[in-house]
Amino acid sequence: MVARMTYDDDSGRVTAMEEALRQEGVRLTRQRIALLQVLGEADDHPDANELHRRAQEVDATVSLATVYRTLTVLEDKGIVQRHAFEGAPARFETADAPHHDHIIDLDTHAVIEFTSPEIERLQKEIARKHGFEVVSHRLELYCRRLPTKS
Amino acid sequence: MVARMTYDDDSGRVTAMEEALRQEGVRLTRQRIALLQVLGEADDHPDANELHRRAQEVDATVSLATVYRTLTVLEDKGIVQRHAFEGAPARFETADAPHHDHIIDLDTHAVIEFTSPEIERLQKEIARKHGFEVVSHRLELYCRRLPTKS
């Protein structure tokens, strides 16, 4: 009861995801289940090391190599997204939200998500003008907090 | 006469840049002059290795370490810009043009430059709405050529 309070909200979703993965031929090992749980609970953008740290709290046998290997598998299956921000190790998030770009706070390294259908539209238009079609894109704003009026 | 035809067009610009650099306290070594020449002649977006290869044709003593060191210096002085595209070594270009973003051809790895004041404006607006000011940004469109009508 006490132990289960931690991930009550996500447990249903994770199990459904697990089912879907098994269907796709991905074997459900202890280590992968641990990582899936950690990813499900994360509301930030952790890097591989941090995910390893968190996963080990769930299952101490999880190695860093397996974290990387599993992240690659999950990325291929469209479960997670990988972001390589400027001069920093890759950071990961679950790919449940449709699509968004990122503001990176240069001071705190926090990541804020945003969407702009208008920018999206302009991107496609620009690509088409040059004879291209957009396969994927990357839009990152490296920012500093504006001084707040007191 | 024959030997000099290669960089007739750029030689004036390079010398002016050299003068400006000396003024800023950057020592003009043989190796740096070679790299500056190579950068001035390049109209693509070479990586450090390629720049090293080209610089060695001008001055065989240029080492890869010096290429990296000099690129960092030139970046600090605002002479070159560094771009870290997805899953590839950093690529460099002279920072003479004002500002632009990039289309990357996924098949040929060619880089096409474009500008969009409108996207620029939207970026600032979005950042401000979130309480941020944009320090720098990164917009890359990973694209494939559209089939050309025959």
Added chain:
DNA sequence: AATGCAATCGAGAACGGTTTGCAACTGGCG
């Protein structure tokens, strides 16, 4: 032109994030 010295150099070792080779282990179908 010769001197002095901090800036710069080449070579190769080190670095940090990520991937891989290998022998042991295990999920899940039959």
Added chain:
DNA sequence: CGCCAGTTGCAAACCGTTCTCGATTGCATT
């Protein structure tokens, strides 16, 4: 409940980039 391809931990390899160190050199100053 046994099989075996898929998965694991560990350590070594990888790869782009940076650093260390002793030797060299640009250039300001005589």
